[in-house]
Amino acid sequence: MALMNDLREGNRFALSRVLSQVENNTPAGLQALDDLFPYTGKAHKIGITGPPGSGKSTLVNALTKQLRLQERDSRVAVIAVDPTSPFSGGAILGDRVRMLELQNDPDIFIRSMASRGALGGLSSQTEALSQVFDAAGFDFILIETVGAGQSEVDIVNLAHTTIVVDVPGLGDDIQSIKAGILEIADILVVNKADRPGADQSRRYLKAMIEMGGRSLASSAGKHRLAPALQNKEAETIGEEDVLWLPPVLKTVASQFEGIGELVSEILKHQDFLKSTGRWKQKESWTLREIVRKRVSGSLERDFFQELPAEVFETQMEAVIARKVSPTTAVKNLLSYNQKSRKPQLSE
Amino acid sequence: MTEKKIRVLIAKPGLDGHDRGAKVVARALRDDGMEVIYTGLRQTPEMISEAALQEDVDVIGLSILSGAHNALVPEVIRKVRENGQTDVIIFVGGIIPEADIQGLLDKGVFRIYGPGTDTRLVSREIREAVQAASRVD
Numbered sequence: 001m002a003l004m005n006d007l008r009e010g011n012r013f014a015l016s017r018v019l020s021q022v023e024n025n026t027p028a029g030l031q032a033l034d035d036l037f038p039y040t041g042k043a044h045k046i047g048i049t050g051p052p053g054s055g056k057s058t059l060v061n062a063l064t065k066q067l068r069l070q071e072r073d074s075r076v077a078v079i080a081v082d083p084t085s086p087f088s089g090g091a092i093l094g095d096r097v098r099m100l101e102l103q104n105d106p107d108i109f110i111r112s113m114a115s116r117g118a119l120g121g122l123s124s125q126t127e128a129l130s131q132v133f134d135a136a137g138f139d140f141i142l143i144e145t146v147g148a149g150q151s152e153v154d155i156v157n158l159a160h161t162t163i164v165v166d167v168p169g170l171g172d173d174i175q176s177i178k179a180g181i182l183e184i185a186d187i188l189v190v191n192k193a194d195r196p197g198a199d200q201s202r203r204y205l206k207a208m209i210e211m212g213g214r215s216l217a218s219s220a221g222k223h224r225l226a227p228a229l230q231n232k233e234a235e236t237i238g239e240e241d242v243l244w245l246p247p248v249l250k251t252v253a254s255q256f257e258g259i260g261e262l263v264s265e266i267l268k269h270q271d272f273l274k275s276t277g278r279w280k281q282k283e284s285w286t287l288r289e290i291v292r293k294r295v296s297g298s299l300e301r302d303f304f305q306e307l308p309a310e311v312f313e314t315q316m317e318a319v320i321a322r323k324v325s326p327t328t329a330v331k332n333l334l335s336y337n338q339k340s341r342k343p344q345l346s347e
Numbered sequence: 348m349t350e351k352k353i354r355v356l357i358a359k360p361g362l363d364g365h366d367r368g369a370k371v372v373a374r375a376l377r378d379d380g381m382e383v384i385y386t387g388l389r390q391t392p393e394m395i396s397e398a399a400l401q402e403d404v405d406v407i408g409l410s411i412l413s414g415a416h417n418a419l420v421p422e423v424i425r426k427v428r429e430n431g432q433t434d435v436i437i438f439v440g441g442i443i444p445e446a447d448i449q450g451l452l453d454k455g456v457f458r459i460y461g462p463g464t465d466t467r468l469v470s471r472e473i474r475e476a477v478q479a480a481s482r483v484d
Contacts (some may be wrong), residue, residue: 016400016401024352026351088378090381090382091377093383093384096386096387100390114382
């Protein structure tokens with residue numbers, strides 16, 4: 001608890017330790033999340049995603065600097081996720097190399113994270129880390145995903161504003177109408193815009209957004225909402241109120257070009273979310289996802305704790321010998337646990 | 348439960364521009380299952396201690412080929428300890444003259460690895476040292 005108080009008072013050592021406990025999912029970490037939860041819900045979480053080498057880290061560096069310039073009293077946290085090697089379980093976390101100029105500002109805190117086997121572009125604990133920063137009083141939390149392709153879209157469940165970074169020459173107009181990463185953008189950025197083809201890329205992206213037009217603009221908000229909420233939304237908020245057409249900006253992050261405009265769009269999006277009630281909807285969606293994930297995580301843990309290892313092994317041998325299908329094995333295992341379980345639901 | 352990973356900061360203090368050794372060690376530690384935060388060239392002791400604090404690392408590896416080790420290394424150690432990270436293990440790689448080695452070890456350096464060291468030795472010794480220090484959270 002002393003650590004919690006230190007953290008709330010701005011002690012960076014305490015913050016860093018709690019971040020580790022939470023990342024490692026230790027009992028102390030889980031307790032910390034519980035203690036800190038009442039203080040969360042204030043920070044603006046901004047996701048930055050895009051293909052490897054598109055300049056995400058450099059853009060985060062520029063964005064953080066600009067946010068500190070423009071919003072003078074704000075504190076900015078950065079969570080930078082890099083991939084874990086599927087073979088060794090190790091990782092090289094190299095995003096800080098692009099953020100060296102942010103190092104000596106006490107109102108900035110950068111934490112690198114390995115994805116640790118998660119496939120959606122984040123780590124399973126990224127959301128939890130963002131809660132710690134939120135409770136520690138950071139106003140903006142920038143979350144940089146691993147280099148993402150077309151389906152690493154977890155960031156959308158976490159961020160209020162998702163920025164998708166593209167670079168000139170990556171693909172034609174067919175690439176840009178595919179589903180996936182471009183669809184999740186609240187703001188699209190063509191970075192490295194000093195390279196040939198930047199205007200063409202921007203045109204493709206703009207065309208994609210205009211082609212989708214109204215349907216895309218409204219679904220861009222809707223696909224983040226749980227089905228129950230979607231209906232509710234349709235009743236209470238008219239389509240006109242919820243139109244956000246993602247702007248397409250050109251930047252050269254390494255030269256600091258276009259960054260002021262990007263920050264303005266981020267703040268505009270924040271206003272939009274708050275004035276249309278979407279901010280609250282997003283929060284409720286994120287919290288739903290958290291609880292859902294915790295439920296499935298703890299069910300899985302309990303299941304395997306309850307299941308004797310030899311029962312699992314026996315089933316697996318049958319599967320490996322191709323005598324039993326995986327689906328049947330799952331049924332057998334589930335029913336084994338059900339039979340052996342005593343009634344245990346408490347109030 | 349997510350497993351506790353050993354977190355290592357690899358940094359190059361000072362002004363020499365050769366980071367091949369640092370990268371080789373970073374890669375070797377990664378291949379041994381550690382999470383390696385790489386911060387690149389020309390770091391001041393302040394930048395290194397600040398990165399170590401924010402990343403809550405267990406280990407710091409300093410690569411120095413410039414000859415400024417007697418000034419830079421103790422400064423990094425002092426700042427890291429000042430920040431409260433009393434249990435962080437600090438090792439040095441690079442070209443360190445025989446005569447300077449004992450002095451650095453006395454100041455709190457865990458090991459000094461010269462050119463040609465087997466990287467498996469580096470990762471094994473680091474792992475053992477972290478386990479011995481076994482920080483309890």
